[in-house]
Amino acid sequence: MPVEPLSQKEIGDRIAELPGWSLDGDRIARTYRLASHFAATAMVVHIARTQEELDHHSDLTLGYNTVSLTVHTHSAGGALTEKDFELARRVEELAPGHGAS
Numbered sequence: 001m002p003v004e005p006l007s008q009k010e011i012g013d014r015i016a017e018l019p020g021w022s023l024d025g026d027r028i029a030r031t032y033r034l035a036s037h038f039a040a041t042a043m044v045v046h047i048a049r050t051q052e053e054l055d056h057h058s059d060l061t062l063g064y065n066t067v068s069l070t071v072h073t074h075s076a077g078g079a080l081t082e083k084d085f086e087l088a089r090r091v092e093e094l095a096p097g098h099g100a101s
Contacts, residue, residue, distance in 0.1 A: 005079030014085045021088055024070055026078055028088055031068040032100035043067050043098040050090050056083045067100065 006014070015021055021030045034040040044062050047069070051057045058071040071088060073081040 003073055003076045003081040003083055005073075005076050005081055006085075011080050018085070018088050018092060020092075026080065027070040027072040028080065028084055029068070029070045030088070030091070031066055032095055032098075034065050034067065034098060034100050037064050039098055039100075040065050040067050043095070043100060046094050046098065047091055050094065051087065054083070054087055054090065056087050058087060 011023070015023060015028060018028075018030075020032075021028050023029075032040075032043065034043060040062055044060060044067055047058075047060060047067070051060075056073070058069040061068040069088075069091065071080075071084045072078050073083055
């Protein structure tokens, strides 16, 4: 079943529910700061596992003590879909367990 792109209003409504997330062109994006490189690495592994569970993957960047994500749906022509916001919500749920801010 194909994934449908969200309207601009739907995107605005969903991004408003995700503090710290923002629109970055045709993607949603967030950078988390962590206490150490090891903590950031552990969070990347946890996000990767979540992405596998959802079968939806972001661009994920590991810095010294940061983790950055940009998300959009390739199968919807690079548009934003509900899948993107589900992934963002799941990352928001796991972030506090890693001490991410």
